[in-house]
Amino acid sequence: MxxxxxxxxxxxxxxxxxxxxxxxxxxxxMRGNLPAREPELLARWQELDLDGKILAQSEGRPLFVLHDGPPYANGNLHIGHALNKILKDVINRSHRMTGFAVHYVPGWDCHGLPIEWKVEEEYRKAKRDKDSIPVLQFRGECRAWAAKWLDVQMGEFQRLGVQGEWNHRYSTMDYSSEAAIVGEIGKFLLNGALYRGLRPVMWSPVEKTALAEAEIEYHDHTSTTIYVAFPIITDPTSAEALRDVSAVIWTTTPWTIPANRAIAYNPEITYVVFRADETSPDAAIAPGMKLLVAESLVEQVCKDCGIVEHHILYTMPGSALDGAIASHPLRGQGYEFDVPLLSAEYVTADAGTGLVHIAPSHGEDDFAVGKANGIEIPELIADDGRYVDHVPLFAGIHVFKAAEPVCAALAASMTKAAEEGSAPNGLLARGELVHSYPHSWRSRKPIIYRATPQWFIRMDGENRIREKALQALGDVTFVPAQARNRLTSMVADRPDWCISRQRAWGVPIAVFVNRQTGEVLRDAAVMDRIVAAFREDGADAWYDSDPSRFLGNDYNAADFEQVFDVVDVWFESGSTHSFVLNKPGLRFPADLYLEGSDQHRGWFQSSLLESVGTRGVAPYRTLVTNGFVLDEQGRKMSKSLGNVIAPQDVNDSLGADILRLWVMNSDTNEDLxxxxxxxxxxxxxxxxxxxxxxxxxxxxxxxxxxxxxxxxxxxxxxxxxxxxxxxxxxxxxxxxxxxxxxxxxxxxxxxxxxxxxxxxxxxxxxxxxxxxxxxxxxxxxxxxxxxxxxxxxxxxxxxxxxxxxxxxxxxxxxxxxxxxxxxxxxxxxxxDPELGDRWTTLRAVRRIVTTGIESARRSGLIGSSLQAAIELPVYEDKTSLFDGVDWADLAIVSQAEFTILPATAPQVENGANIPCGAPVVTVAEGEKCIRCWKVLPEVGQNAAYPTLCVRCADVVASDLFCSPAAGH
The missing domain is CATH 1.10.730.20 (Isoleucyl-tRNA Synthetase; Domain 1)
Incomplete structure (x- = not known):
């Protein structure tokens, strides 16, 4: 042959x-074909009524409650939505599979500015004036927009494999939800924490509304910077130190100069009066003029203001400025104000001049200083960001176009002071600064701080909401643990909660104010009627009902102003625990809230404050925070960069399981x-x-x-x-x-x-x-x-x-x-930890053996490992480790035997002691079994099966294969 x-x-x-x-x-x-297979499985689960079976199975089990933070219903899901919902789904499913009853009720945030903005965009395209549209018609269009996207997002979440009680989902625009939200407002009204007050809030001139911190994002912005001299007109010591001297401020907001009413100093900072001895040709200040600034900032001020040579005349502590009064730099041009110098510990000498221009209408610190010292809080800016008609020089000018006219007016003051030989007054210098500045999240336009009458929830005072919130957080578990510091510091430092918005689409702050006294009506019966009306007809009832429906027979509607500001959407979402966690199968407080890291200033915080303010406890036991999603280069995703990864595209190209695997293979505590x-x-x-x-x-x-x-x-x-x-x-x-x-x-x-x-x-x-x-x-x-x-x-x-x-x-x-x-x-x-340790060592030995086999293969000595025989030298005091182990099987060779080495220091691999020497690899003796491919001397011992080893011959000869059906 x-x-x-x-x-x-x-x-x-x-x-x-x-x-x-x-x-x-x-x-x-072998191939998952997930884009096609996953929708088939979703359909099969529906046919099986899998959700119903899951609910039935949960009866009698202990509860686990993850309360869903409502996403915003105004567009397709983005990758951040997918990350958050998948992480929630993994947690819910794993709890269910460890014996808990999980009733996950998905929710949606449906009110607020972003939806209004989308509807208004349609008006703008059609050249229609939004203000000419009846409010109920506008609200109806907003409701329809939100409902459309709620349904779209629901389907997209289900396509991601997220399991939930979709037929029982909640939304903030459900009538029952609107009734519950207005009821929560009523609780703050009745316990005295709700009040109307004038104070600066973040204001969007484009959208004409107050904004919450969570509605703000920061972008680079170029601001005009100015140094302004305020002549000191009253010296508290009646001495020479401040005579003919001007206090100098530096600001990045020239438009706030008309609202200036004071200057702040720090009593702990050392200040100096210096004289300008020589100035550059283009300097506004003339030689001989005297200025007051912080000692550590003199050199920088001189450099920026064109002062070439100077001489320090006096050095004094900040406390010496107590009682000093300056003149407004636009005095004589319609600003006949004295400007007192006031003590404020927040003033630093890190930058600027060490003296801070105080415009109480346009900054939280400024407002606090002004209010503490009885300073006027002027209202100079209209809703659209323009100076109101009674503002001298600048009436009708938009604040973001005010730098030039303000600087021109200040320069005129400075020129006049130089001509008269009086103390410096007005513009010393101007420049530009590119810095991070707050912008509206929706319009992407800069915002301002503006004092307007708004509705607030008092953080301190009788209800002690801040104190109780910080106490409640002590019992909350944070994942990751360091997130605790972020939320607690935000709660500790935040001002009173501004909950009013000057918009149309939302739950109104449904209260009445007495027209004569200005007092808000605090009547539980009135509030009960409001809640009942909202439950029956939704929040639209506030707009289309006669006030007597709410006031009843006890009050004359003509005596009261009906408030139409809507409540902050963060208050709405912060109230969801009140109308979700009371549903069947849920409980208050929730075991878990899980959202992105931005929700420390958003939903985590608003939920905490709302719950503490109405119930005295936190609405959650644990807070889990996930990071943001960036592209592969660590950049924020944007359409302009072309780096957006949409979950819908991943579903269609790879499958949702791939996206889910990405989430759980990532460090979700950090940015992904x-x-x-x-x-x-x-x-x-x-x-x-x-x-x-x-x-x-x-x-x-x-x-x-x-x-x-x-x-x-x-x-x-x-x-x-x-x-x-x-x-x-x-x-x-x-x-x-x-x-x-x-x-x-x-x-x-x-x-x-x-x-x-x-x-x-x-x-x-x-x-x-x-x-x-x-x-x-x-x-x-x-x-x-x-x-x-x-x-x-x-x-x-x-x-x-x-x-x-x-x-x-x-x-x-x-x-x-x-x-x-x-x-x-x-x-x-x-x-069996000991067994685990033993096999860690045995696998380390196996790696040495397989390395030797691979070397023999590369050298051409053998082809496959089954052509090999190994001889493994083992240290004599380690032989027990090898007992009961078939090394031919373990190394996937045909034959294996041991030799004994004298006990000596074993070799080390990756820090582990290896109880053997290097293996000897040879060609196995015998013939190849054509069934199992092992090379063994026993092949052919069974004459009936001459090409098989003993084991294979026995298997083939068994009844299993020798029956007529087997064909042998």
Whole structure:
């Protein structure tokens, strides 16, 4: 027979035995095809009424309540929405799978400026005046806009695999919600915390409304900077020090000079009076003029104001300025104000002049100083940002166009002072500064601080809301822990809460004010009627009902002003606990609030203040914060950069499971990055997890409980796998308890790829494929594979919601679902740390062995590892470590034996002591079994099967393959 004939005969024989090898068989496909498969699964879940089954299953279980922070219903979801909702879904699902009843009620924020802005955009396109539209018609259009996007976003969240009680969702524009919100306003009214007052608030001239801190974002802005001299007209000491001297301020807001009413100094700062001895040709100040500034800032002031030489005349503490009075720099041009110098500890000498221009209408600190000293709080700016008609020189000018006319007027004052030889008065110098400046989140335009009458909730006083809120936070758990400092500092430093907005779309601050006394009406019966009307007709009732519907017979409507300001949307969303957590299956306070890090100034804070103000406690037990999403280069996403990753696009191209995997493979405590390459990496990680599940399913084909081997009879390798499962079970359950998921799923992926695919599966393939069905080794391996499949499918189910269910139903049938399962209960006896340590060492030895085999392969000594025999030299005092281990199986070679080395210092690999020397690799003796491919001397001992080893011959000769149905 020729060599070719011999080979052909051998191949033919091998083909004849192929059906006797237990190769994996499964309906679970290699490729997920997630964009097509996931919608099919969503439809199947609906047919199964999976949500209904989940609810029914939860009966009698302990509650876990995650209260959903409402996203804004005004457009398609962005990647930040996906991150937050997926993280919530993982937490909810994992709690459900550890025995909790989870009733997740998704919600939406539907009122407020962004929706108004969108509706107004349509008016602007049609050249219609929004103010000419009847308010109820406008509110109706806003409601329709919000309803449209609420439905769109709901579908997009469901496409992401988020499970919730979608049919019972909440929104702030539901009539019942509007009634509850106005009822919460009423509680603050009746307990005295709500008041109307004049104070500076962040104001958008474009949108003509007050804004909350959470509605502000910061962008670079170029401001005109000015140094202004205020002549001192009254010297508190009646001495020479301040005679003919001007106090100098520096500001980045020239438009606030008309509102100046004082100058602030710090009594702890050292100030000087200096004389300008020589000035540059273009300097506004003339030689001989005297200025007052902080000592540490003299050089900078001189440099900026063109003063070449100067001489310090007097040095004094700030306290010496007590009682000094200056003149307004525009005196004689309609500003006949004395400007007192007032003490304020917040003044620093870090920049500027060490003296601060005080415009009480246009800054929180300025307002506080002015109010404490009885200073006038002028109202000079209209809603649209223009000076009102009675402002001298600048009436009708917009504040953002006021720098030139203000500087011109100040320069005229300075020229006049120079001509008269009097103390410097007016503009000393001007410049420009690019700095971070607050802008409206919606219009992207700069905002101003503007004193207007607004409605506030008092943080201090009788109700002690600030104090109680800080106390309540002491009992709240923060994840990550450092987030505590951020929220507590914000609560500690915040001013009274401005809750009024000058808009139309929202819940009105439904109160009445007595026209004669200016006092707000605090009557519980009136408030009850308002709440009842809102519950019946929604907040529109406030606009289309006669006031007597609310006032009843006890009051004359003509005596009262009806307030039509709407409440801050942060108050609305902060009130959601009051009308969501009282639903069936929920409870107050919630176990968890989870939102982005920006919500420390938004929903986390407003919910805390609202709940403390009405109930005295925080509405949550734990706060979890996730970071923002950036692109792969760490940049903020924007359409102009072309770096936006939309979740809808990821669903359509890769699948929602890939996006979910990205979330859980990221450090969600920090800012996250995403992009095409990162998603490609996630796709590769997903492929490995899917391959692990697929191999398990294939290797378990036909498995029944009758095969199961008791733990005590399992080989040590199988026991080691079960020990590893106890470690992951502990990791998963700790994450459920603490909500700290960072690193959990990367570790599980590492287990699948390193411990299972690259090690355990590789080692046990021969046993599973080639041992007989009654083999203890094969039954033991399949017993462990059964456990692995159940553990991995359920542990992955909170994240890979579609894939894990597919992997479950591929084995247990289409009427089942992994989402009705619990995490497996792992027996305590499986936890064996000593076994874990032993196999850590054995695997380190195996790496040395496989390195030697690979070297032999590269040298051409062998082809596959099954052509090899190894001789492993073991230190004589370490031989017990190798007892009971089949190194031929473990190293995937055909033959293995040991030699003994004298006890000596073992080699070290990665810090671990290795109890053996380098292996010797040779070519295995014998013939290749054409069924299992091992090279063994025993091949051919069975005359009936001359090309098989003893094991394979016995399996082939068994009843399983010798029956007529087997074809042998």
């Amino acid at each position: 020729t060599g070719s004939d011999k080979t052909n005969t051998s191949n033919a024989e091998a083909d004849g035995f192929r059906d006797t090898v237990f190769l994996p068989k499964t309906s679970f496909p 990055r995403i992009g095409k390459e990162i998603l490609k990496q996630q796709g590769e990680l997903y492929r490995r997890l899917r391959n692990t599940l697929r191999w398990l399913l294939g290797a378990l084909e036909g498995y029944t409980d009758a095969e199961a081997v008791p733990y005590a009879e399992l080989p040590e390798l199988e026991k080691w796998v079960l020990h590893r499962l106890t470690e992951f079970d502990g990791m998963m359950r700790q994450a459920v308890e603490t909500h700290e998921w960072v690193g959990v799923y990367p570790a599980l992926h590492g287990f699948c790829t390193t411990d299972l695919s690259a090690f355990y599966f590789d080692v046990r393939k021969d046993v599973i494929y080639c041992d007989g069905t009654d083999s203890l080794r094969r039954r033991a391996a399949r017993t462990v594979l059964d456990v692995l499949h159940r553990c991995l499918a359920t542990w992955l189910a909170p994240v890979l919601v579609f894939t894990a269910d597919d992997a479950w139903t591929a084995r247990f049938g289409k009427d089942s679902s992994v989402h009705l399962e619990s995490f497996p209960v792992i027996p305590e006896e499986w936890n």
